Amino acid sequence: MNFITKSFSELTTTELYQILQLRSEVFVVEQDCVYQDVDFKDQKAMHVFGIKNDKIVAYTRIFKPGDYFKNASIGRVVVQENQRKFGYGHQIMKVSIDAIKNFFKVDKITISAQKYLKKFYESHQFIQVGEEYLEDGIPHIRMDRY
Template structure:
């Protein structure tokens, strides 16, 4: 899979629509969580996404230090449900970590992880910092790399 990195203004309307559809499909519908996904942070983010057969199936957004957390950060990590068995989650994380290094020259990264994904992020050298907390009614943990 080839990943693309774009600023908000570089996204085509079709790409933006596909990204928002994927995020809504997973974070709102699949996880049965009513929350405001469109949060006006997308304009500050770099968007990392991968296509499969002309469809965006993997996505994250990354932030420079100070735009979300004190450290650089990765958020909205998502892979389409029927594509998760192919390891695209690991690929998009590697692409996002590399993009933070290339675009922001940063190695320190913070994420707000859903608790059940702790082992997944540990496989990318993230470590839990502090206690569990609720975000939009879902248990989360802060993790730093």
């Protein structure tokens, strides 16, 4: 797996298309959730993605402090369903956390996590802050990493 981090303007049209396709495949189709994925926040984000056999199979977008939350943030964490058994979710999170440190020079990170993934994010030193809430009809929790 080769991991790459790019700004929105650095993405090729093929990379952008593959990213949007992967996000739609998982968040809209697999999770059966109708929501507006194309939210005009991609232009502010750095895009972290993993390529295997010339295809993007893992992805996150990261934000500097103030662009999404007060702290830096990681969002749209996604791994193609048939690739999850290889641990790419953990790898993309490590790469994303390192990218925040390298690009934004901060350690504090806030995420809006799907509740069922709480233990996954806890394994990356995130802790739950506050109560559960619904986002796009799916239970979420705020989690912070210091």
